Structures are given as C-alpha cells and as structure tokens.
Amino acid sequence: MSENTETLEPEIRGGEVPLRDEDGHIDPNWIETLHRRIEAEDGEAVVAMMEPLHAADTGDVLEALDAEARLSLVRLLGDKFDFEALTEVDESVRNELFENIPNAEIARGVAALDSDDAVTLLEDIEPQDRDDILSKLPAFERLSLRRSLDYPEDSAGRRMQTDFIAIPPFWTVGQTIDYLRGEKDLPDEFWQIYVVDAGYKLLGTLPLDKFLRTPRKVKIEEIMNAEVIEIEASEDQEEAARKFERYDLVEVAVIDESGRLVGVLTIDDMVDVIHEEATEDMQLLAGVGDEDLSDGVRDAVRSRSTWLVVSLLTASLSSLVIGLFDATIEQMVALAVLMPMVASMGGNAGTQTMTVTVRALAMRELDSFKLRRLVSREVLVGFCNGGIFAVLIGVVTWLRFANPELGLVIALAMVVNMVAAGSAGVLIPLTLDRFKIDPAVASATFVTMITDVVGFFSFLGLAGLWFHLF
Amino acid sequence: MSENTETLEPEIRGGEVPLRDEDGHIDPNWIETLHRRIEAEDGEAVVAMMEPLHAADTGDVLEALDAEARLSLVRLLGDKFDFEALTEVDESVRNELFENIPNAEIARGVAALDSDDAVTLLEDIEPQDRDDILSKLPAFERLSLRRSLDYPEDSAGRRMQTDFIAIPPFWTVGQTIDYLRGEKDLPDEFWQIYVVDAGYKLLGTLPLDKFLRTPRKVKIEEIMNAEVIEIEASEDQEEAARKFERYDLVEVAVIDESGRLVGVLTIDDMVDVIHEEATEDMQLLAGVGDEDLSDGVRDAVRSRSTWLVVSLLTASLSSLVIGLFDATIEQMVALAVLMPMVASMGGNAGTQTMTVTVRALAMRELDSFKLRRLVSREVLVGFCNGGIFAVLIGVVTWLRFANPELGLVIALAMVVNMVAAGSAGVLIPLTLDRFKIDPAVASATFVTMITDVVGFFSFLGLAGLWFHLF
Numbered sequence: 001m002s003e004n005t006e007t008l009e010p011e012i013r014g015g016e017v018p019l020r021d022e023d024g025h026i027d028p029n030w031i032e033t034l035h036r037r038i039e040a041e042d043g044e045a046v047v048a049m050m051e052p053l054h055a056a057d058t059g060d061v062l063e064a065l066d067a068e069a070r071l072s073l074v075r076l077l078g079d080k081f082d083f084e085a086l087t088e089v090d091e092s093v094r095n096e097l098f099e100n101i102p103n104a105e106i107a108r109g110v111a112a113l114d115s116d117d118a119v120t121l122l123e124d125i126e127p128q129d130r131d132d133i134l135s136k137l138p139a140f141e142r143l144s145l146r147r148s149l150d151y152p153e154d155s156a157g158r159r160m161q162t163d164f165i166a167i168p169p170f171w172t173v174g175q176t177i178d179y180l181r182g183e184k185d186l187p188d189e190f191w192q193i194y195v196v197d198a199g200y201k202l203l204g205t206l207p208l209d210k211f212l213r214t215p216r217k218v219k220i221e222e223i224m225n226a227e228v229i230e231i232e233a234s235e236d237q238e239e240a241a242r243k244f245e246r247y248d249l250v251e252v253a254v255i256d257e258s259g260r261l262v263g264v265l266t267i268d269d270m271v272d273v274i275h276e277e278a279t280e281d282m283q284l285l286a287g288v289g290d291e292d293l294s295d296g297v298r299d300a301v302r303s304r305s306t307w308l309v310v311s312l313l314t315a316s317l318s319s320l321v322i323g324l325f326d327a328t329i330e331q332m333v334a335l336a337v338l339m340p341m342v343a344s345m346g347g348n349a350g351t352q353t354m355t356v357t358v359r360a361l362a363m364r365e366l367d368s369f370k371l372r373r374l375v376s377r378e379v380l381v382g383f384c385n386g387g388i389f390a391v392l393i394g395v396v397t398w399l400r401f402a403n404p405e406l407g408l409v410i411a412l413a414m415v416v417n418m419v420a421a422g423s424a425g426v427l428i429p430l431t432l433d434r435f436k437i438d439p440a441v442a443s444a445t446f447v448t449m450i451t452d453v454v455g456f457f458s459f460l461g462l463a464g465l466w467f468h469l470f
Numbered sequence: 471m472s473e474n475t476e477t478l479e480p481e482i483r484g485g486e487v488p489l490r491d492e493d494g495h496i497d498p499n500w501i502e503t504l505h506r507r508i509e510a511e512d513g514e515a516v517v518a519m520m521e522p523l524h525a526a527d528t529g530d531v532l533e534a535l536d537a538e539a540r541l542s543l544v545r546l547l548g549d550k551f552d553f554e555a556l557t558e559v560d561e562s563v564r565n566e567l568f569e570n571i572p573n574a575e576i577a578r579g580v581a582a583l584d585s586d587d588a589v590t591l592l593e594d595i596e597p598q599d600r601d602d603i604l605s606k607l608p609a610f611e612r613l614s615l616r617r618s619l620d621y622p623e624d625s626a627g628r629r630m631q632t633d634f635i636a637i638p639p640f641w642t643v644g645q646t647i648d649y650l651r652g653e654k655d656l657p658d659e660f661w662q663i664y665v666v667d668a669g670y671k672l673l674g675t676l677p678l679d680k681f682l683r684t685p686r687k688v689k690i691e692e693i694m695n696a697e698v699i700e701i702e703a704s705e706d707q708e709e710a711a712r713k714f715e716r717y718d719l720v721e722v723a724v725i726d727e728s729g730r731l732v733g734v735l736t737i738d739d740m741v742d743v744i745h746e747e748a749t750e751d752m753q754l755l756a757g758v759g760d761e762d763l764s765d766g767v768r769d770a771v772r773s774r775s776t777w778l779v780v781s782l783l784t785a786s787l788s789s790l791v792i793g794l795f796d797a798t799i800e801q802m803v804a805l806a807v808l809m810p811m812v813a814s815m816g817g818n819a820g821t822q823t824m825t826v827t828v829r830a831l832a833m834r835e836l837d838s839f840k841l842r843r844l845v846s847r848e849v850l851v852g853f854c855n856g857g858i859f860a861v862l863i864g865v866v867t868w869l870r871f872a873n874p875e876l877g878l879v880i881a882l883a884m885v886v887n888m889v890a891a892g893s894a895g896v897l898i899p900l901t902l903d904r905f906k907i908d909p910a911v912a913s914a915t916f917v918t919m920i921t922d923v924v925g926f927f928s929f930l931g932l933a934g935l936w937f938h939l940f
Contacts, residue, residue, distance in 0.1 A: 024709070024712060024834050025834065025836075025837050025838075026837040028837065028838045028839070031837075031839065054716075054717055056716045056717055056718070057716075060837075063840070064837055064839045064840065177682060180682050180683050181682075181683050181684070181685060186683070189677065189679055190679050191661060191678075191679070191720065207659065208661075208678040208679065208682060209659055209660050209661070209678065211682075212647060212650050212651075212678060212681075212682065213650050213651050213656070214651070215651060239494070242494060244741070245741055245742070245745065246524075246526045246527075247524055247526055248526070248738035248741075249738075250661070250720055250737065250738075267720065267737050267741070268718035268719075268720075270741075271714070271715055271718075271737070271740075271741060271744060272715070274741060274744060274745055274748075275715065275744055275745075275748055278744075278745055278748030278749050278752070279748050279751075279752075279829055279833075281749075281752060282748075282749075282751060282752035282755070282825060282829065283825060283826070283829065285752070285756075285825075286755075286821050286822055286824075286825035287818065287821075287822055288822050288825055288826055291826065293826070293830050293835055293840060293844065294840075296847070297847050297850045297851055297854065300847060300848075300851045301851050301854045301855055301858075304819070304822050304851065304855060305855055305858060305859075307818070307822070308815065308818060308819060308855060308859060311814065311815060311818040312811070312815060312859065312862065312863065314814075315810065315811040315814045315815060316811065316866075318810055318811075318814070319807050319808060319810065319811050322806065322807045322810070323807045326803045326804075326806070326807060329799075329803050329806050330800075330803045333796045333799050333800045333806075334796070335806075336792060336796070336799050336803075336805075336806035336809075337789050337792045337793045337796060338789060339806075339810075340785065340788055340789065340792070340809075340810055340813065340922070340926075341782070341785040341786065341788075341789050343810065344781065344784075344785045344788070344918075344922075345778065345781060345782060345785060348757065348777070348778060348781040349774070349778060351756050351757075352756055352757055352758050352774050352777070354756075355752060355753060355755075355756035355758055356753070356758055356761065356763070359749055359752065359753065360763050362749075363749075364494050364495065365763055366495075367495050367496040367498065367501075367530075367534055368495075368498045369498070369501065369534045370533070370534070370763060370764075374763065377766070377767050377770060378770075380767045381767055381770045381771050381774065384767065384771045385771055385774060385775055385778060388771075388775060389775075389778060389782060392782065393782065396786075448814075452810070452814075456810075
C-alpha cells in the first residue's frame with residue numbers, strides 16, 4: 001500500500017484524488033496519507049487535504065481515524081476546523097474529542113454554527129461544561145441556545161434553527177427584496193419567508209419561488225400562503241418528521257406554547273430523524289438498542305447482554321415446558337429430534353407478522369379500518385401457512401420415522417403454532433402500542449416466547465396425549 | 471357511532487372537523503360520513519369534504535375505503551380528483567383503480583401532474599395501456615415522460631422532474647427576475663436555478679436565497695456556485711438518496727450520459743426512497759420481502775411461505791444434527807430439555823451482530839478501517855457474552871439437575887456457540903455483500919442455520935464425549 005500512496009501524493013496534495021471511490025467508500029490510501037501527515041505534524045499539508053472537504057466528509061474522515069490521530073487532526077487544523085463536522089460523527093467520537101478540547105475552543109467553534117447544529121453539539125455535554133461554554137458566547141446566541149436546550153430531548157424545539165426571515169404582511173415584494181439585499185445578519189440558507197404580526201404570531205408563509213415571480217409593488221399579504229402548517233416546539237421530532245414526509249415539506253414554522261414563531265425546522269435535519277427512526281426499529285427488534293458502530297466492546301457487551309438476559313429467561317421458560325414432558329421424550333426420542341422444528345417455524349412466522357405490524361405502527365399507517373383488516377389477515381395467513389407446512393412436515397416425518405401417527409401429531413402442532421404465531425405477531429405489538437410501550441422494544445421477546453412455548457407444548461402435549469390414549 | 475356522525479355532520483360539511491386526530495390517525499367518523507355520502511351518490515357533499523384535503527391525505531382516505539367505495543369516490547370527484555393522491559397509495563390500490571378508470575381519464579389526470587409524479591403512476595401500468603395513455607398526451611410531455619421511462623426502474627432518471635429553470639451565465643440577476651416574472655410555463659416549485667451553456671452542460675447552480683440577496687445588475691456567473699454535485703440519470707435512486715442525505719441537499723441536477731442537464735431530483739422524492747430503503751432492510755431480514763400493508767391474504771401467504779420453506783430446510787438440518795445424537799439423548803433426557811437454550815441464545819446473539827452489520831452495510835458506513843474494527847469487536851463481544859452466559863447457565867443447570875458435569879458441558883457449548891454467533895453474524899453479511907448479494911435478504915437464514923447447528927452439535931457432542939470418556 002505504501003508505494004501506492006507515494007505515487008498518489010502529489011495529486012492528493014492538490015485535492016485531485018477524490019476522498020471516495022465510486023461506491024462512495026472512503027479511499028484507504030487517502031486516509032493513510034492523511035495519517036502520515038498528521039504524525040509528521042505537517043499542518044500545511046493536512047490543511048490542504050482537509051479544507052476542500054464538505055463537513056459530512058470531514059466527519060467521516062474523523063471516524064476513520066483512531067482517537068489519537070483524530071485529536072491531533074483537530075489541533076493541526078486549528079481555526080480551520082469546521083465544528084459542523086462534529087454533528088456528523090457518532091456521539092462517542094464527539095464526546096471523546098470534547099473531553100480533550102478546551103471549552104474556550106469549543107465555544108469559538110460553536111459560535112460559528114447554525115443554532116440547530118450548535119444545539120446538537122451542546123446537548124450531550126455535561127451540564128457544567130455546557131454552562132461554561134455557553135457563558136463564553138455572545139449574549140444573543142447564548143439566550144437562543146438556552147431556549148432550545150430548555151425544550152425536551154428529541155423535541156422539535158431542540159432541532160429547530162432560530163434564525164429565520166420574518167416580515168410584516170404590509171410590506172411589498174420590492175421592500176422585502178431590498179431588505180434581504182441590505183441586511184447582513186441573515187441565516188445561511190432559507191427556503192421560505194415567514195409573515196408575522198407585531199406579536200410574532202404567524203400569519204402566513206411565502207416560498208421563495210413564488211416570491212421571486214411576483215412584481216415588486218405587490219403586497220406580501222396578497223401572495224402569502226395563509227394556510228400554514230405549524231409544529232409546536234415541544235412536539236416530538238418524530239411527529240415533526242412524519243409531517244414533513246406526509247406533506248412533502250422543506251421547511252416549517254415552529255411555534256412556542258403561546259403561538260409565537262420561535263424557529264424553523266428544515267428537511268435536512270428531518271431526513272436524519274426519518275432515517276434514524278426507521279433503522280432504530282430494526283435495531284430495537286433485534287435487541288441492539290441505540291448502539292453506534294463506533295461503540296467499543298464493553299459498550300456493546302453491556303447493551304446486548306440486557307436483551308440476552310431476557311432471551312435467557314424466555315429460553316428457560318421453554319426449557320421448563322419441555323421438562324414437563326421428559327417422560328414422554330424418554331419414551332420416544334424422535335420427539336426431541338423434531339420439536340425444535342415446530343418451535344422455529346412458529347418463531348419465524350411470528351417474526352414476519354410482528355415486523356409488518358411494528359413497521360405499520362411506526363409509520364402510523366394503522367387507522368381502525370386497516371387495523372381490523374391486518375388482524376384478520378394475519379390470523380388467516382397463519383392458518384394457511386400452518387396448513388401448507390403441516391402437510392409438508394407431516395408427510396416428511398411419517399416417511400422419515402415410518403410412523404404416520406407422529407406425522408399427524410407434528411402436523412397438528414404446526415397448525416396450532418402457526419395460528420398462535422400470526423395472532424401473537426399482530427396482537428402483541430398492538431397491545432404494547434396501546435399501553436404506550438414502543439412495540440419495537442419488547443415485541444420480539446414476547447412473540448418468540450409464545451411461539452416457543454406453544455410450539456413445544458402443543459407438539460409434546462399432543463404426542464403425550466396420543467401415547468396415553470392409544 | 472352513528473349518533474356521533476349525525477352531530478358532526480354540519481361541521482364536517484364545512485371542512486371544520488379535522489380529518490386526523492391528535493395522534494395523526496384518520497378519524498373513523500370522518501370516513502364513515504364520507505362513506506355514506508358516497509353511497510348516496512351526493513357528489514356535492516363528497517366534493518365539499520375532499521376538496522380541502524392535501525394530496526397525501528386524499529391518498530390515505532382512498533386507502534381507508536373499500537375497493538368499491540374508492541372507485542365511486544373517484545367517479546364522483548370527476549375533474550376534481552387530483553391524481554397526485556395516487557402517488558401516495560400502495561401499488562395494489564393504484565393498479566386496481568387504474569383497471570377500472572378509462573385510459574382517456576387517466577391521461578387527463580396524468581397530464582396535470584409534475585413529470586416525476588406522472589412517471590410514478592405510469593411505470594407500473596401494463597405496457598399496452600401505458601402506450602395508449604401516453605399517445606393521448608401532448609407531444610412535449612409524451613417525449614419527456616418516455617425519456618424518463620426509458621431509464622431503468624429505481625434509477626434517478628425515473629424519479630427526476632423534467633421541468634426546471636435553466637439560464638445562461640451571462641444574464642444578470644435583474645434579467646433573470648424579469649424572466650421568472652414573465653414566463654408562464656415554469657415548474658410548480660423550484661429551489662434553485664441552473665446555469666447552463668448552449669449545449670445544456672451544467673456550469674453552476676444558484677440557490678434562490680443567494681439569488682434574492684444579490685443586486686439586479688450582478689451577472690449570474692459571478693454569484694453561481696460552480697462546484698456542482700450532479701447525479702447521473704442511470705444511477706440507482708438509493709445512491710442518489712445517500713448523496714442527498716450526506717450533503718444535506720434539497721435539489722440536485724440530473725445529467726444524461728453525455729453530460730447534458732435533463733432533470734432535477736428533489737428532496738421530497740428522496741425522503742420516500744430513504745424511508746423505504748431503511749424499512750425494506752428490516753422487512754427483508756424478517757423474510758417479509760416487499761409486502762404492502764394492503765396486500766391480501768393470498769399475496770401475503772405467497773411472499774412469506776418462500777422464506778418459511780427456507781426456514782424449514784434450516785430447521786430440518788438442525789433436526790438431522792440432533793438425530794445424530796439420539797442415543798446420547800436417550801441416555802440422558804435432560805439434554806433434550808436444555809439443548810434449545812444453547813441454540814436460541816446463539817441465534818439471538820447472532821441476530822444482534824447481523825443486524826448491526828447489515829445496517830452498517832446499507833448505510834455504507836463500512837470503510838476498510840471500520841470493517842476490521844467491527845469484525846474483531848463482534849468476535850470479542852461473542853466471546854465476552856459467551857463467558858457471562860456460560861457461567862449463568864452453567865450454574866443454574868448444575869443446581870437444577872444436581873449435575874456439575876452437565877453444567878460444565880452446557881457452559882462450554884455456550885461459549886463455542888456465542889463465538890460462532892458473533893463470527894457468523896458479521897462474516898456472513900460481509901461475504902454476501904462482497905458477492906453483490908443483498909445481505910438483508912439472505913443473512914438471517916445462514917446465521918440461524920449456523921447458530922442452530924453449532925449450538926446442537928457442540929452441546930450434544932460435548933455431552934456424548936463426556937459420557938464416552940467417563
């Protein structure tokens with residue numbers, strides 16, 4: 001690899017070699033070269049490589065480095081390090097960096113950010129350090145950041161940008177354009193203009209494209225869109241994200257409890273929320289919690305063992321159920337050979353139904369009509385698949401063990417367990433949701449518990465009954 | 471419920487009762503009232519209820535109705551039915567409606583849509599009907615839709631909007647504003663202006679906010695952003711969505727193979743792609759494929775039984791492994807009672823690791839550095855959790871069966887299976903990905919197969935060895 005990077009050096013210096021390959025992966029040679037320059041403390045060369053990068057790419061580069069090189073990189077970049085990059089890295093990476101950067105330096109970096117990015121960086125810092133950093137900021141910014149931080153975690157108020165364009169309804173288009181051209185202290189980016197009364201109550205919104213197409217003398221109130229969608233600052237960010245998704249929004253007004261416009265949410269922040277939310281459910285269902293890729297072994301062991309303890313309890317319950325039938329198994333060891341099939345087929349069918357249900361709940365797709373339709377469909381699907389696989393597994397068992405009765409017993413157990421799987425898969429998430437428990441967190445445990453217990457119980461129980469009767 | 475709707479009637483007529491309750495669910499009373507009016511063929515009242523709705527809400531209303539009422543609703547609305555609503559419903563609902571609406575009517579509806587929405591509606595229609603509908607459209611629209619439809623399914627070209635604002639670099643801000651104010655045939659919504667040469671090669675982009683803040687006499691080329699991000703029309707929409715997400719884009723240029731600007735992608739379409747993509751993996755891992763909530767029993771049985779057949783084969787393999795040890799189980803039935811614990815703990819741990827890996831692959835988070843870190847972390851986590859649960863389960867087994875040797879055997883099997891789970895959970899998705907197979911589709915099968923087989927084999931095998939030796 002080292003010869004390779006040697007030949008690439010001059011090009012990389014000029015920013016000519018792209019950071020990413022065609023698949024969007026970061027080029028290891030690029031990182032290798034950067035690493036060597038960091039070790040050589042060659043500040044100028046490091047700046048030359050890092051300066052052309054987008055904040056998102058800088059974030060990815062930080063994550064690709066080890067902890068020591070990461071800190072050296074930030075030090076070498078000095079004033080040129082864009083703190084926005086830290087909004088793109090995992091929390092553990094950020095915390096570790098912040099522990100090693102003086103508060104005054106963090107304050108300088110945070111002051112240059114948009115308020116929503118600043119809040120993202122500040123919200124996970126220890127309260128004491130946070131107050132220290134805030135105290136080093138200009139009064140106006142400090143106040144607006146404090147206000148955002150006062151809203152609950154994961155609320156719209158935490159994610160909002162507090163810089164926005166607000167104008168009175170009686171201005172004309174021309175007056176507004178002149179204001180925008182003259183005013184220096186505007187947000188970096190904006191997609192619509194907010195029309196407010198003297199008390200900052202929102203009267204209407206005006207997308208820039210419509211604004212641009214209107215002659216100068218027209219009054220704002222004549223062209224503004226008076227049917228506004230607002231989001232309360234205390235509302236959960238996921239609810240806000242769902243509104244963005246449903247109504248194809250790019251920017252939306254955030255109001256406080258008294259209805260005053262206090263900020264705006266933009267789609268770029270919501271995209272992250274939408275993505276996180278969607279993959280969070282997948283992780284929760286598998287019992288991985290909110291683990292990050294950069295978490296260490298210790299964190300991963302801790303977060304996963306919680307779920308494994310729960311699985312152990314479920315598995316023990318199944319084991320107790322099997323224990324009830326040890327005499328039956330002793331009579332016929334083929335039962336031990338076959339019983340995991342009934343349980344595992346049920347488990348898989350239950351997981352299918354549960355996944356569909358959890359997803360529909362997460363996307364708020366289930367009104368009462370669809371809910372009824374879903375429940376009856378899932379029970380019916382369980383019954384049909386139960387029938388199909390009962391025949392399959394029954395015939396195979398009959399042939400394998402030359403025992404038609406055993407085939408019948410396993411076929412019956414299969415139907416019972418598949419119907420149980422369908423019912424549990426749909427009813428358990430719905431019940432948890434009704435009790436305001438996130439179905440993604442707890443459903444999998446209960447569903448497998450039911451399919452295991454029902455699977456073992458029905459198969460071994462039916463077999464026992466059969467022996468007892470005949 | 472009916473008294474309730476009676477009292478609500480006058481308000482609903484005035485559009486006063488909101489369609490959704492506070493949680494964002496559709497109000498059943500609302501639907502009930504609509505249903506009655508559809509049955510009474512009261513066109514005016516139906517229009518009064520439907521007209522104030524956003525296209526996304528109209529889509530949700532359509533999904534909440536049964537097939538017959540849905541079709542009657544579209545008929546009653548006539549010209550007032552906004553075909554955009556059909557971009558918001560499940561494919562099965564759309565197809566069923568299209569089968570019952572005359573092509574001429576569909577053509578009229580499609581002609582009123584933005585090109586990206588029109589393509590969404592047309593792409594799933596049978597080629598013959600599609601050609602018929604296209605032939606009824608004005609020539610210009612027909613050509614641009616055909617061009618989009620010629621790009622592969624799920625490509626950026628399919629999702630792009632072919633209306634956009636393109637101007638030459640030598641225009642001034644004033645000239646451009648006058649053009650925008652004068653021109654009637656502009657896209658409904660736009661977020662940036664594209665600067666092109668005579669051959670429609672992209673020279674730069676200009677966000678509206680920056681454009682607005684610049685004096686009239688300044689030339690466009692002086693203020694345009696010349697470092698443009700472009701997406702090729704043939705590129706996969708998921709790649710495009712990832713770029714939006716990474717670089718916080720709202721709109722991006724789409725170019726054809728010769729580098730000409732042919733369209734633009736907007737964030738609202740990408741949000742759907744991001745969401746679908748994220749939840750698709752969750753569904754694939756659980757073996758539910760691309761099932762929709764509105765799929766019927768037959769479709770659901772078909773799509774899920776494929777996966778269940780695979781699980782049956784895996785389960786049969788485990789059963790064969792257990793069969794190898796039937797003599798050992800006959801000697802000691804406690805083995806049958808305990809063996810599912812080893813397998814299921816391994817299965818759960820393997821699923822955890824696999825989920826983390828599949829997610830990281832889907833989000834393109836794994837460069838070669840993180841990959842190495844992930845593999846070693848997962849094997850180590852498997853070892854640590856294996857150790858923890860080996861002690862737990864070993865002690866409990868010892869006490870429950872008053873048999874320390876059995877405790878030791880199950881503890882050893884647990885460590886072996888947890889390490890196997892960690893290794894399989896990370897290596898199987900990585901290997902599939904290397905061979906260009908979507909890891910979300912096939913990983914779960916292989917991982918559970920390995921944890922089951924290793925679990926049963928190590929536990930029963932060690933037990934057999936023990937008996938044999940002592």
